[in-house]
Amino acid sequence: MADIDPKLLEILVCPLTKAPLRYDRDKQELISIEAGLAYPIRDGIPIMLVDEARRLDDAEEARLGAKPAP
């Protein structure tokens, strides 16, 4: 798995909310908690397109602290 340079992750934000992203190394995703989206990293290249992002489910959002647990 191509790992991604942490220094370069620092400069990335959510294209929708412009808020910082959280890196999920196992899933190779960049999480935007406010937008409730996970941007995929494929072959080490972050895909920063809202259309390509995965919508977080309620459990994930709760775990990440976006919403109170149901």
Add this chain to the structure above:
Amino acid sequence: MEAKTHETLVVNQFGPRAAAYVNSITHSQGEDLIDLTAMMRDRKETRVLDLGCGGGHAAFAVAPAVAEVVAFDLSREMIEAVAVEAKRRGLSNITTRQGAVEALPFAEGEFDTVMTRFSMHHWTDLGAALAEARRVVKADGSAVFIDTVSPGKPALDTFLQAFELLRDPSHVRNYSVAEFRAALAAAGFEVVAIRERRIAIAFGPWLERMNTPAVQAEAIRALQRLVAAPARQHFAVAEDGSFELDTAMIKARPV
């Protein structure tokens, strides 16, 4: 007919043609690239963003002189081709990001220089994209905007947009220098210098790069013959369909 978004059109047009753009002589050479290299000389602390990097030629030109270049494009295949070519050239300070110029995934003031070359005519919302460029460049940073431009006069402009669209359905618009000036001012950039140049376009390779279907190629030839003489003269249309395009390199700074 299947409904397509503009993004899908761009990705469909450029994805399969990525290698053609990396190898294109029209794109890999040019006095504008020499200018870019000269502007970036000895800027070892500089972080540069290349918007709509396409085949990556602007990124390749400045990478040796700067700290890092982020090459950004809507097309996945283009980004991958740039990553492969950067590696082949040993340019380890180029990183790639896929996204839309109208919604940049970078925080405010992250870049010393924002540049774009031969991409703006594909953008669906020039104003939004320039505002994003302004947001991510440092207050004391700089910007360089390079593109083919419209001569401005309506009859010449209509001919240009018509043959560009026939060649490539993802073509949005070539703006005139005056339109660029206005859009840049609205986005918060001050124009520092403008360098206009003409580039020669060889008809065959120009169509091949975009894999233009024969029916559209014929339509372009027909249009070249039918259009009024001043338009044919302005673009220096030759017997074989080759012609010249106006380009501009606009240097700007945030205000």
